[in-house]
Amino acid sequence: MEALGYTWDEVHSEAHVLEHVISEEFEERMAARLGNPTVDPHGDPIPAKDGTIATVKERALLAMQVGESAQITHLNDTNSEMLRYAATLGLTPATRLTLIAVEPFGGSLRVKIGKVEKSIGRELAAQIFVSSKG
Numbered sequence: 001m002e003a004l005g006y007t008w009d010e011v012h013s014e015a016h017v018l019e020h021v022i023s024e025e026f027e028e029r030m031a032a033r034l035g036n037p038t039v040d041p042h043g044d045p046i047p048a049k050d051g052t053i054a055t056v057k058e059r060a061l062l063a064m065q066v067g068e069s070a071q072i073t074h075l076n077d078t079n080s081e082m083l084r085y086a087a088t089l090g091l092t093p094a095t096r097l098t099l100i101a102v103e104p105f106g107g108s109l110r111v112k113i114g115k116v117e118k119s120i121g122r123e124l125a126a127q128i129f130v131s132s133k134g
Contacts, residue, residue, distance in 0.1 A: 003034065010080070061099075061109070061120075061128040069098040070130035082127060089118050091128060 006014060022030075028049075031037070048054075058073045072095045075086055086092070090113050100117065101110040108119045120128075 007084070056131060057133070058129045058131045061111075061125045061130050062122065064099040064130065066099055066102060068132070069096060070132050071096050073129050073131045075129070076127040079127070082124060086124060086128070089113075089120070090116070091118075091120070091124075097130075 056073050061070075061072075064070060072091060072093050074093055075083065075091070077083060091097075095113060097111045097113050099109060100112050103109070106122060108121050109125050110117055110119050112118075
């Protein structure tokens with residue numbers, strides 16, 4: 001994504017095409033050139049050469065309790081528009097946040113990222129996964 005100037009909402013479809021047409025040697029060289037990343041730009045684990053996938057203990061942002069802090073592990077990458085919007089709010093993998101309020105009756109969630117408060121609708125929050133570690 002960074003090396004070729006793709007945005008994080010574009011990279012998923014390009015990677016999907018590439019995985020079906022490049023050789024294993026090309027894949028290995030590309031991974032080495034990129035520093036052998038263990039997760040993709042959306043935070044999803046990249047399978048190891050032997051096909052194993054590292055597991056991360058995570059849960060939906062919606063499952064957090066008010067006052068709890070966590071780190072974003074990944075966002076579902078099926079909706080490019082949602083990914084672009086999440087990025088404008090600073091909701092990207094490795095970002096730490098604190099849940100400061102949950103509005104009643106299906107209302108939004110308020111989170112704090114650094115010193116900035118953001119309001120997140122439940123539809124977006126359902127696509128964000130977090131871990132208390134990190």
